[in-house]
Amino acid sequence: MLPGEIRLTDVTVAYDRHPAVHHVSGRFAPGSLTAILGPNGAGKSTLLKAIVGQLPVAAGSIERGPLRARDIAFLPQQSSLDRGFPISVLELVLLGHWQRAGAFGRIGRQGIEAARAALSAVGLEGFEQRPLGTLSIGQAQRALFARVLVQDARVILLDEPFNALDARTIADLLALLRRWHAERRTVIAVLHDFELVRQNFPDAVYLARRLIAWGHIEDVLTPENQLAARQMSESWDEDAPLCAIDDHGDDHHHHDHAA
Amino acid sequence: MSAAYEFLFGPFAEFAFMRRALIACCALALGSAPIGVVLMLRRMSLFGEAMSHAILPGAAIGFLVAGFSLPAISIGGVIAGLVVALAAGAATRATDQREDASFAAFYLIALALGVTLISTRGSAVDVMQILFGSVLAVDEPALLLLGAVASISLLVFAVIYRPLLADGFDPEFLRSVQPGGGALYHFIFLGLVVVNLVAAFQALGSLMAVGLMMLPALAARYWCRSLVSAMLVAALIAALSGYCGLLLSFHADLPSGPSIVLFAGAAYILSLGCGRQGLFLLWHRRRHLEA
Numbered sequence: 001m002l003p004g005e006i007r008l009t010d011v012t013v014a015y016d017r018h019p020a021v022h023h024v025s026g027r028f029a030p031g032s033l034t035a036i037l038g039p040n041g042a043g044k045s046t047l048l049k050a051i052v053g054q055l056p057v058a059a060g061s062i063e064r065g066p067l068r069a070r071d072i073a074f075l076p077q078q079s080s081l082d083r084g085f086p087i088s089v090l091e092l093v094l095l096g097h098w099q100r101a102g103a104f105g106r107i108g109r110q111g112i113e114a115a116r117a118a119l120s121a122v123g124l125e126g127f128e129q130r131p132l133g134t135l136s137i138g139q140a141q142r143a144l145f146a147r148v149l150v151q152d153a154r155v156i157l158l159d160e161p162f163n164a165l166d167a168r169t170i171a172d173l174l175a176l177l178r179r180w181h182a183e184r185r186t187v188i189a190v191l192h193d194f195e196l197v198r199q200n201f202p203d204a205v206y207l208a209r210r211l212i213a214w215g216h217i218e219d220v221l222t223p224e225n226q227l228a229a230r231q232m233s234e235s236w237d238e239d240a241p242l243c244a245i246d247d248h249g250d251d252h253h254h255h256d257h258a259a
Numbered sequence: 260m261s262a263a264y265e266f267l268f269g270p271f272a273e274f275a276f277m278r279r280a281l282i283a284c285c286a287l288a289l290g291s292a293p294i295g296v297v298l299m300l301r302r303m304s305l306f307g308e309a310m311s312h313a314i315l316p317g318a319a320i321g322f323l324v325a326g327f328s329l330p331a332i333s334i335g336g337v338i339a340g341l342v343v344a345l346a347a348g349a350a351t352r353a354t355d356q357r358e359d360a361s362f363a364a365f366y367l368i369a370l371a372l373g374v375t376l377i378s379t380r381g382s383a384v385d386v387m388q389i390l391f392g393s394v395l396a397v398d399e400p401a402l403l404l405l406g407a408v409a410s411i412s413l414l415v416f417a418v419i420y421r422p423l424l425a426d427g428f429d430p431e432f433l434r435s436v437q438p439g440g441g442a443l444y445h446f447i448f449l450g451l452v453v454v455n456l457v458a459a460f461q462a463l464g465s466l467m468a469v470g471l472m473m474l475p476a477l478a479a480r481y482w483c484r485s486l487v488s489a490m491l492v493a494a495l496i497a498a499l500s501g502y503c504g505l506l507l508s509f510h511a512d513l514p515s516g517p518s519i520v521l522f523a524g525a526a527y528i529l530s531l532g533c534g535r536q537g538l539f540l541l542w543h544r545r546r547h548l549e550a
Contacts, residue, residue: 069438070436081432082428085300085427086486087428095429095432098425098432098433098436098437103421103444104418104421147432
């Protein structure tokens with residue numbers, strides 16, 4: 001296996017004891033830039049967490065080759081961090097050294113310089129001492145990207161990194177993604193915006209609990225695949241109570257019963 | 260001048276028990292105020308309250324076995340606190356129940372058990388002393404215990420400072436960069452909370468042991484942006500509350516524990532009103548925006 005490669009073989013992941021991803025097989029090539037697409041509840045975040053190793057694989061296997069935990073940087077969805085916490089932007093970015101400095105190690109002058117450089121790379125120069133709570137959502141996401149920069153990992157996983165951001169911020173952060181791609185890092189991002197993916201991502205994984213397609217973006221984002229994904233997501237609702245599906249005939253339903 | 264001196268310092272110059280009580284309060288302030296700040300940051304402000312009741316049955320058993328003996332009560336309290344913390348944690352993990360719910364259940368059971376145990380043997384005076392504490396009765400061994408607890412907990416706190424805060428700030432990130440995440444440090448921190456509560460238990464009693472832990476921390480948050488200054492200010496407020504509370508209790512002949520906690524409460528109310536992020540300034544700013 002090549003360094004930076006991740007190979008999935010018949011992977012099934014359960015979340016809170018409910019299977020969320022079924023029988024997914026495929027391979028993230030070293031240095032590839034891949035988007036994970038799919039409807040809500042398709043198991044995209046679940047798959048990402050399984051690749052990081054935060055969720056156990058119920059069946060099948062994920063091979064990471066020579067990758068160690070410290071070689072993988074994972075940026076989860078925004079909601080998981082406490083934005084009211086009294087921490088400065090610089091301190092937040094310095095957390096990116098954790099895999100090297102750990103809980104007790106020294107970070108040192110070089111580490112601080114690296115954090116400053118990362119901040120200016122994401123356009124947050126001069127924000128070092130600002131409390132995180134005073135940043136806008138877009139600025140906070142830039143700071144988190146700076147933390148990923150400092151992590152300097154061979155594999156970078158991003159979970160919906162562009163949610164609720166304006167066009168300017170998205171463009172700047174996409175430039176960072178391209179830079180990582182050029183540096184031959186393996187980048188995997190969960191995304192919603194098909195157009196954005198079409199323009200920026202060479203490869204994609206289309207997921208709807210099971211794998212719909214995996215490959216070059218043009219081969220993945222076909223009308224047939226989109227139809228298949230929609231049918232998959234509709235079929236999950238069969239377990240839901242009847243009236244939840246019946247969104248146009250609810251009233252008739254009642255009349256019929258009364259009649 | 261000398262009247263003021265007499266009023267402010269006389270009691271401590273004259274009576275050894277007042278001096279010991281003051282030192283006890285300072286030790287408690289140093290040890291538990293920073294812990295209170297972290298509890299608040301981790302949204303666990305009510306956890307301290309629950310734990311302070313949870314140590315009661317252990318303290319009661321210590322009391323039943325050995326009478327009013329400090330080591331017995333302390334060891335019993337620490338054991339009971341850790342058992343409740345572990346049981347609630349295990350119940351949470353095993354049943355998908357929320358952690359605060361498990362803690363509420365276990366601390367109520369512990370509190371009822373504790374009061375029942377004491378009342379089987381002790382008198383009403385004993386019950387009062389255990390519920391409300393007796394900082395004026397702190398003797399030399401108790402003082403040593405308080406000092407040791409404050410020193411050790413400050414040291415341990417300093418050692419686990421980085422991972423503890425990283426876990427409180429962004430637990431998911433910590434899990435992604437460190438196998439096992441912050442669970443170990445969280446557990447050490449819970450241990451610190453229990454040990455400090457047992458120390459405060461001697462002075463302030465089971466009902467108000469958290470007083471010097473939480474109130475100064477909550478007050479400090481209205482004044483400080485940075486964490487370190489919040490901890491320092493919290494410790495200062497706690498120590499000052501101890502001093503003022505002891506004076507009040509001496510001059511007005513009031514129970515000492517509640518007096519101390521009342522002063523900490525006054526500091527909180529004052530900060531809520533006038534602090535940098537308090538009500539008055541919020542109201543003031545709003546008027547400016549409207550005008």
